Amino acid sequence: MRNRLIQQVERYVADYTNSDGNSEQEEKIQRKLQLFSKRQAEIVKVEAKGKINSIHNKELGKDVFYDVHYKFLIKQGTHLYMEEEVESRYALFQKNYLGQDIEISKLGEENKEILEEEVLDNVEERSNYQYDRLRAVQYAEKWWNSYNPVYKKFDVDCTNYISQCLHAGNAPMRGYPNRSKGWWMRNNNWSYSWTVANSLRWYIPSSKVGLRGKEVNSPEELKLGDVICYDFQGDGRYDHTTIVTAKDAKGMPLVNAHTTNSRMRYWNYEDSTAYTDNIKYKFFTIVDDR
Incomplete structure (x- = not known):
């Protein structure tokens, strides 16, 4: 066999x-x-x-x-x-x-396989921060094809992985224990924005403190450590999230992702079986308190 x-x-x-x-x-x-x-x-x-x-x-x-x-x-x-x-x-x-x-x-x-779940506990909550893009990318590179045992892991793990990368870049959790508010994973529980692609897509541009981002018009404007959200069907519900970890020779983003674990994949996912002609993207550059 x-x-x-x-x-x-x-x-x-x-x-x-x-x-x-x-x-x-x-x-x-x-x-x-x-x-x-x-x-x-x-x-x-x-x-x-x-x-x-x-x-x-x-x-x-x-x-x-x-x-x-x-x-x-x-x-x-x-x-x-x-x-x-x-x-x-x-x-x-x-x-x-x-x-x-x-x-x-x-x-x-x-x-499908049932993935063993781990517990993240005792996370200090704060609101102000300076985003460390290098640390976020280093984390994305370290765990692109494995799972940090400190966190829970999921069958559909893309947004959970991106949230971990952002947190490694010093973005603070907030909102515990309300699952529909803030962005957090704690005490064997988590917010929707931490794990659900569509929730994170709406949370990043609407947040006023802590983790937040600004939408830009094109992928060329993204920096390392920034986030791309994907609506494969073009129906308004976003299905996938990636993090920018490098740029190609033409300055276009290369991304890391989970679920189909990928490293330095070209940002637009045209080679994915999930891709459709109706696909829509959201490009978010992370902002902080500097």
Whole structure:
């Protein structure tokens, strides 16, 4: 079974190299290649490694939850950088044959792994601060593909991760214990704005003290440590949040994210299977008390 999974991961690498995979993988590859073509960039090298997280025995086979960690060496003019992404997948083996292999994000909730939750406690509350962009980015880089055990973790972890990055940058929590007010995680509880993408999207520009931000018109205006919010369907409800951790050769943001764990991914997510032509973005630069 492990050898079959290894062969599957090797096939993913070959698919990216030859652009000749299964329908699911082919769509993802084509999106990424089209995005790089628009940016006058190219994928120089692809690596992928698989890691089995858990195996569950069933009457007729085994459920396997595993990750595929991609590394893309990107060349844009004379500029080289490494983009990384971790795709969480589910595989069903029946009599040692691979019967199904799919991204976990496309499964029903009843089939997903239950993530162990941790507790964040005794956080001092304050309102004034100076945002440390370097520390926020350092945190984003340290935990982009893992989970800080001090905090709770979630199946859909994107906004929780961004909130942690902002807090690492010295943004103060406030509002405990009212879940609908402020921005906080404490005593095995948390505000909606800490964990829900749509709530954080509205909280940042409306907050008057503590963590707050100003909307800007274009991604070029963002600085390291700033935030992008994504409404994939264009229906007014925002689904995803990322943090700017670098800029490419043309000064466009590269972002880190959780759920599909990503590092230095191009900001617009055109290579994502969640992307639609109706997508809307909000660009927020974080402001402080200086």
